[in-house]
Amino acid sequence: MRSKPTLIYRIMAWIGMAVIAVIFISLLVWLFQALSEDVPSNTIVELNLDQSVMETVPGDPVGRALTGEGIDIKTIVDGLEQAKHDDRVSGLLVRVSGNTMNIGQAEEIREAVTSFRESGKPAYLYSETFGQVENATYSYYLATAFDRIFMQPGGDVNLVGLRSEQFFLGDFFRKHGIEVDYDHRYEYKSAKDMLTESEFTEPFREANEAIINSQYAHLTEAIAEGRKIDTDQARKVVDEGPWYGHLTLDHGLVDSLIYRDEIFALMRDELGDDAEFLYLENYYGEAGSYWDNGxxxxxxxxxxxxxxxxxxxxxxxxxxxxxxxxxxxxxxxxxxxxxxxxxxxxxxxxxxxxxxxxxxxxxxxxxxxxxxxxxxxxxxxxxxxxxxxxxxxxxxxxxxxxxxxxxxxxxKFVTSELLKDFxxxxxxxxxxxxxxxxxxxxxxxxxxxxxxxxxxxxxxxxxxxxxxxxxxxxxxxxxxxxxxxxxxxxxxxxxxxxxxxxxxxxxxxxxxxxxxxxxxxxxxxxxxxxxxxxxxxxxxxxxxxxxxxxxxxxxxxxxxxxxxxxxxxxxxxxxxxxxxxxxxx
CATH class of the missing domain: 3.90.226.10 (2-enoyl-CoA Hydratase; Chain A, domain 1)
Incomplete structure (x- = not known):
């Protein structure tokens, strides 16, 4: 009669020991990684912006799974500030090709790169191509914050300016018997117009034109400052894009057309043969936050x-x-x-x-x-x-x-006519x-x-x-x-x-x-x-x-x-x- 409880107790003990072992091994792995990942004495921080750039990383596992691999703005800003003050860091290499960020993110990263450069350490950017079949104006705007811009031979600079496109659903709803019974305060509150109209209203058009014109002025001024050209010339290269091949060099959009492995060799020649490249995420995980005390x-x-x-x-x-x-x-x-x-x-x-x-x-x-x-x-x-x-x-x-x-x-949407059709x-x-x-x-x-x-x-x-x-x-x-x-x-x-x-x-x-x-x-x-x-x-x-x-x-x-x-x-x-x-x- 006592054998069955004894067996159950043994099974429970084995399960408990297994759980403790898993936790212990996990802690050992984490501790080993923490102790083994040290920042080399001559580190070139590498940041890959071809991955997704996020405002924040979701806190729940499902959100993290759905958003996939990426890096958040705070990690970039914090990591670059730490690297700026870290004597072990000798330079920065950033890679960007596609349109992985919005304009606000590009501005935030640009500010962080500008701060990093105050240290006197070189900051280089490399791109296989600025955009494949997409507008890469934001990516190129960011690139102009760096000391030098390198691009792979055969790459393009899809610098083509800004465009604001809105989809108007008024005809769609009318066609399907849906009455959009919305009102707003006041004429510039555009959510209503997108539901009721088939094109821009004058106030909606006015606001959108003002937005992209303001952004365009800021981007071209920043490009002019970064590439050391006058604003009129910067506007010209934006308005007459996209650019390709030797034209990117002729118009001063990039500094050299070289391959990625040549970038590594060039930076080691400049900063020392012992220089080691370390991704920003890994560097940040080891070096920690610059704002961690005070x-x-x-x-x-x-x-x-x-x-x-x-x-x-x-x-x-x-x-x-x-x-x-x-x-x-x-x-x-x-x-x-x-x-x-x-x-x-x-x-x-x-x-x-x-x-x-x-x-x-x-x-x-x-x-x-x-x-x-x-x-x-x-x-x-x-x-x-x-x-x-x-x-x-x-x-x-x-x-x-x-x-x-x-x-x-x-x-609200009135769907009675749509329902009658069914x-x-x-x-x-x-x-x-x-x-x-x-x-x-x-x-x-x-x-x-x-x-x-x-x-x-x-x-x-x-x-x-x-x-x-x-x-x-x-x-x-x-x-x-x-x-x-x-x-x-x-x-x-x-x-x-x-x-x-x-x-x-x-x-x-x-x-x-x-x-x-x-x-x-x-x-x-x-x-x-x-x-x-x-x-x-x-x-x-x-x-x-x-x-x-x-x-x-x-x-x-x-x-x-x-x-x-x-x-x-x-x-x-x-x-x-x-x-x-x-x-x-």
Missing amino acids: AKVALIQGEGAIVGGESRYDPIMMQPVMGSETLARAFRSAVEDEVDAIIFRIESPGGAPWASEAVRREIHQAREQGIPVIATMGNVAGSGGYYLAMGANKIVAQPSTITASIGVVHG GINPDHVSTSPSSDYFAASEPYNEHQRERQSDWLDYNYEQFVERVADDRGMSFDEVHEVGKGRIWTGSDARDLGLIDALGGYHTALNLVREEAGIDPDTDIELKNYPPPPGFWDFITGEGPDRSEKLLIAETWRGVHQQLVPVIQVARVAGILEPYHLYEMPR
């Missing part, structure tokens, strides 16, 4: 559409979602830890007004405790994304950041005249349309009043630059909507000013909430076999083809529709 500054990162609840990764849209509860908790934790300042990084097209207001409240709470908040914007921080930033002491944006869009949009006839019973206010089977009645209009007026006026209070402007001044219009960071600064142009480096300088931190005092930049650690990696519920990784890879490929369909489904209400404080993506 005055305590919290870094809170928010990316994606703003919603209530927790931040997460949306596997359908293949995009992160910014949860107000996650951000609010991060601000409260930073305040409880009595940090000296907070940097709030925002990459968002906007979202739900109540979620934006909840985070804005936490920013004001932190400031009331004497903790300055500096907001820094990524590629996009518009509508609700701007709402998040406006309560900060100072706002920083890149010159080409899309921001503002101080406006609102609201409505022989589906909706009918209903109700208790109140407005019970079908949100129903897709009924258009707004006169009372409901009046309520919708009042709601839009109320939310727009509240938005404008909040901006006026936070930015020290009058209601009329904000309304004049509002009306749902987007601006670049450069224009937003001139209009008083932001304070400075730049990225993380500029934000840290403003932190010193606002918090009274001496320029010679080191800074510890700590993430709130903290990133997943070693134990989270061990226990995380990621893909447990290669088939799941294959599924993730397949979904990434299929998703790229389905993006237009998914966007139509989203705006049609099949997936989650636009929020009140949101820009179209």
Whole structure:
């Protein structure tokens, strides 16, 4: 009778010992790697930007599997700053070919490369080709921040300028019997136009032309400065592109046409035969962060559409979602830890007004405790994304950041005619005249349309009043630059909507000013909430076999083809529709 329990106990003991052994071996492997990966005394840091460049790396295993291999902006900026001050690092080699980054990311990396070059260490860029069958203007703009640009023989420089293309769905919805019952405040809030029109309205065209013209001016000025030519010449090479072969040399777009192995040999000739190349990710993992000790500054990162609840990764849209509860908790934790300042990084097209207001409240709470908040914007921080930033002491944006869009949009899709085409006839019973206010089977009645209009007026006026209070402007001044219009960071600064142009480096300088931190005092930049650690990696519920990784890879490929369909489904209400404080993506 006692043999069966004894066997069970033995099996449980074996399982326990096996689990302990796995954990112990994992710890040993991790420790061995940590001890064995040392930075050579003569290191050339190598950064591959042909991989995906992300604002943040998803914190959950599923998100990491779906996004695939890539590197985040913070690792690049932090790693280059550490390399700048590290005597073991003698140079930098960056590789970029395709269009792997947006303009805001290119500006952020460019600022970090410029800072690295202040050390006097050479920074070279190599490209097999600037774009294959794609516009590589952003990649080339980044390249002009380097001491020298090398390209493989036979490569092209697809420097062709900027183009803003929008897809208008009005005819599509009308053709299929879908009534788009949307309204906006005001004429520049373009999400409505994309759903109801078949081409640009005049305000929508005006705003888009102003955006790309502002970005074009910034890019050509930067290219001129980087290649040491005048601005007119820089505009000419952009306007007359693309370029190929010897023309890239004749017009000074690149310095040499050589192969990758020749780059390695050239850098070793210049920096020493003992120079060793080390990828930035590996270097950063060993050398650590430059901002790891000193005055305590919290870094809170928010990316994606703003919603209530927790931040997460949306596997359908293949995009992160910014949860107000996650951000609010991060601000409260930073305040409880009595940090000296907070940097709030925002990459968002906007979202739900109540979620934006909840985070804005936490920013004001932190400031009331004497903790300055500096907001820094990524590629996009518009509508609700701007709402998040406006309560900060100072706002920083890149010159080409899309921001503002101080406006609102609201409505619904009426699908009754579409359903009738399929022989589906909706009918209903109700208790109140407005019970079908949100129903897709009924258009707004006169009372409901009046309520919708009042709601839009109320939310727009509240938005404008909040901006006026936070930015020290009058209601009329904000309304004049509002009306749902987007601006670049450069224009937003001139209009008083932001304070400075730049990225993380500029934000840290403003932190010193606002918090009274001496320029010679080191800074510890700590993430709130903290990133997943070693134990989270061990226990995380990621893909447990290669088939799941294959599924993730397949979904990434299929998703790229389905993006237009998914966007139509989203705006049609099949997936989650636009929020009140949101820009179209």
